[in-house]
Amino acid sequence: MIDLFDIRYLRMGTPDLESAIEFATRIVGLQLVSRVGKAAYFRSDKVEVRGDTRDHTLVYFEGDPKDHATGFDLRNPEDFDRIGAELDNAGYPVTLATSEECELRRVKRMLSFKDPSGNRIEIVSRPYHSGTRYFPGRDSGITHFSHIGLRTTDAGRDEAFWTRIMNARVSDWIGDAPLLRVDTAHHTLALFPSPHPGIQHINHQVEDVDDIMRSYYFLKEKGVRIVFGPGRHPLSSAIMLYFEGPDRMVYEYSVGVKHIMPEQEATYRPRQFPFENESFCMWGSKPDLPEFRADGEGGADADAAGRRAGLRSVI
Template structure:
């Protein structure tokens, strides 16, 4: 039995320039800056203490943080990792303090993505209040690069308690709660965060942002479109430090009742599996390679 993850909690992203990343997150993405010093900045789009911690210097790396329900559950998770031969490291008190959590353990997937499990993370008693209203409801999921899709998928399913909701080619869309996917593993040549998703209230927010981003010369890399897998309407755009951000709305929920009959679906590695409206992704991991090395759109 693997860890029992309750929800995604945060990402930590090492950045070339903290000011650039904070400006992008507040003025473009629509997050609220909670706290910053010369080395790190905490931002959020919901009622949690933070969703993103930017750390100065790309070399400080990329990490995803996942909440378990209690300190006991964290202990159980650590024992389960050890029993299955996964190296697990306990977080230091300084690391716990920097993450605003009471409990922290750290593991890596077979690709080398750093995955942190946390217990009793700080909530925030004030409501989320951004300077730009992008209609954000909450931080929702991440895409991760995977060098070994089958091994990483097995790690998420066996060790992290995930369930595959759908596949697109070899990319697994995995849920740890009732949201269609909390993590998606995209075949790639490297480790790291592939995209960071925030849910917004409606398609109007997506379209308002589409024009806002264009006006501010932000590169739109996919959409507006609709995923046939989760049903979500989406917009992907390029942020600093090679991170793609996504707004989406209307993601499918797979409830406890649905679980009884739900079977994951295999979608082909085709661009129509990423967008049912015909938008063509300018994201390498979403493109369909052709024999001559180019990528072309296929009719939806």
């Protein structure tokens, strides 16, 4: 079992680095902390929230927009020496990073492998912290980076990978998509069925509901495509807003995500929700996201989609 602590960073290619920087800072509200070669590093975490002074949470680099990596750090850095063999033995060949690759990620050590869907996963040891505090690119109210939607080509298979080889636990299912926690937050990873791998959405938590609504009007005024919300997720209880960024990457702001505390772990039971709009939003907002729609390309629960189509033709 590999005891992950949290997602440490995301790395994403983009053909237009300058536009991605503009969007990340002036629209999302991240802080541009450095530029190294053809890569830009962003930070999003207020130290008061998690006591975290992490060096960065997101990197855009000039490259293929389908080239995504998710970096996790370990609860115990000394586990790093054994997990490579553990992954190799489980059938996931591991590549150990060179010192140059580690320096680019601002970590002491790093290994990478592909999850069963082909998502590039990096596990790091002793990632760098920063001596300077977070200063946002705009007043969006972001308190910290929180979770991602990760694409899966087989949700059941990947759920088994993340819960058996890794320490993730299922918090709830929506259709076939498991929402997985590694810490107390309801989900750190949400595996959404998709024809291809990749990061599906990126969540940042904001301070309160006012930030969600302020951003809703701000994004509309800036001509940013809002793809879901404002609304409230029944699964995690979070109030949310989703919008489209560079290379059609979806960003989410949310507030009020449910936590499952250590003393609740023993008795917590994951719940199954149907793959329906009402399971995504209890206020009635309808997602304009294929992976969140029963009739979309995601096909997260093809049977349910079929049943619903049948039902619609009857009533």
